[in-house]
Amino acid sequence: MHKRIIVSLTLIFLINAALAVVWHYLLWLLPLTGLCLLIALYDLTQNHHSILRNFPFIGRGRWLVEGLRPFIQQYLLESETDGKPISRMHRSIVYQRAKNATDSSPFGTQLDTYENGYEWIGHSLSAMEIDEMEEDPRVVIGSSACKQPYASSVLNISAMSFGALSANAVQALNKGAAKGGFSHNTGEGGLTPYHLDNGGDVVWQIGTGYFGCRNDDGSFNAKLFEEKARHPNVKMIEIKLSQGAKPGHGGILPAHKNTPEIARVRGVEPGTQVDSPPRHTAFSTPLEMMHFIRALRDMSEGKPVGFKLSLGRKSEFIAICKAMVETGICPDFITVDGGEGGTGAAPLEYANSIGFPLREALAFVDDCLTGFDLRREIKLIASGKIITAFDLVKNLSLGADLCNSARGMMLSLGCVQSLSCNTNKCPTGVATQDPKLARGLVVEDKYERVYRFHKKTVTAFMDILSSTGHQSHSSLNRTHIFRRVNQTQVMRYDEIFPLVKRGSFLTGKIADAFKLHVAEASPMSFMPVSHLAKIEEDTKAV
Secondary structure (H helix, E strand, C coil): CHHHHHHHHHHHHHHHHHHHHHCHHHHHHHHHHHHHHHHHHHHHHCCCCHHHHHCCCCCHHHHHHHHHHHHHHHHHHCCCCCCCCCCHHHHHHHHHHHCCCCCCCCCCCCCCCCCCCCEEECCCCCCCCHHHCCCCCEEEECCCCCCCCEEEECEEECCCCECCECHHHHHHHHHHHHHHCCEEECCCCCCCHHHHCCCCEEEEEECCCCCCCECCCCCECHHHHHHHHCCCCEEEEEEECCCCCCCCCCCEECHHHCCHHHHHHHCCCCCCCEECCCCCCCCCCHHHHHHHHHHHHHHCCCCCEEEEECCCCHHHHHHHHHHHHHHCCCCCEEEEECCCCCCCCCCHHHHHHCCCCHHHHHHHHHHHHHHCCCCCCCEEEEECCCCCHHHHHHHHHHCCCEEEECHHHHHHHCCCCCCCCCCCCCCCCCCCCCHHHHCCCCHHHHHHHHHHHHHHHHHHHHHHHHHCCCCCHHHCCCCCEEEEEECCEEEEHHHHCCCCCCCCCCCCCCCHHHHHHHHHCECCECCCHHHHHHHHHHHHHC
């Protein structure tokens, strides 16, 4: 086949040259046909691609089609319910609300209501008028040890670092948060002027790299933390234990995104890939973690301090609960990140197959806190693919007090789901450090979109709530959501995730589903007791 291709291209070139002698206007084709022949000869002799050796020049069509495939799929072939990780239907509702366009849907649902997994909320014959509902529902975050509790919106901006996002994107998010009265999580990349100069409420996330409050060796710097944590715009502190995109891996900042400015903010070497450690060095056991939480609360003058985790081994979270009981120290909030989440770069296996999905993780965390009688002190935040008002309803019914959204907020900025977040080539200027691309995102335009998306989504949330007959979001519980588990059975959330009695884990009345994990958990270590015993046994044997 390769011989035929070379011969054909050679003949085309020679015929072109002969015809150009008679018709001079064909001379301009000579460089083109000559270039095609040279490319074919190069392909024939190169050693890296088998297809190009066997099908010189023509084989390049494969890469051309592969490059066009995502655009053809998204713009020509995709239906309203297709599209991964976020369907066109859900992307469209974000765009419509962000642009203040019509967000109603004609001619009924496009979802298959008889498909396994379909979920809905039960309405009430005692439905209320939307005018009777709260216009701006709030959740007060702060335990009895907190001196500066924070009244949070039910929907906020989830953790996304400057570095993962462009400066313009961070500014637009923060400015939108300031106008709408909701909070903006910095992500683990550190506290920057882009988070502070626009007046938005900030949740400062402290990851394993301690960016913005680290020593030269990467350890935690208490003095730097204290100085920044007392800034009036910083409303809460969040310790990141793990994240849904790559639980147990640590954050990744690719080298091409690590500009001198970002390196200066983070305290690292510019132009290098920055991999956050997989675990913290400021503490190594659940008990030490509780004391670290109290220290951060004291250094921040009593601001709410919590932690974020993607649930992995269940016994590890129960070990944290046991440490809370033993020390009497509780976080003010816990952010539960679903294993399906993530806006940043992550290895495929981590994104697909590690960590509990949000629904199961949220129910488990809520049940554990209830079982240890800790729930009244701690607010739960759900994070993981929160896009629509119904996503808010589902997660608040399951046990959350409020929700964070990352990808929803990115879409409101203009993200088109090009799936190029890890390449530094984001076409909309959202997830890039290339100034030529970032300039496309105009802060003064996009912050209004962020504000409108939040406002209209919260309004839709309260509208749904009014249909259930409840005036407050705090009335939602697991009895309100129904799920089709198969073609002959529909179950409520409280049947799928049975409720735990308050304080039952303290009295020994532990539900069967939790017994093994409670037995494995120790406040002295994140590792299960059985694993520790095995290590001790192996050590003695040596």
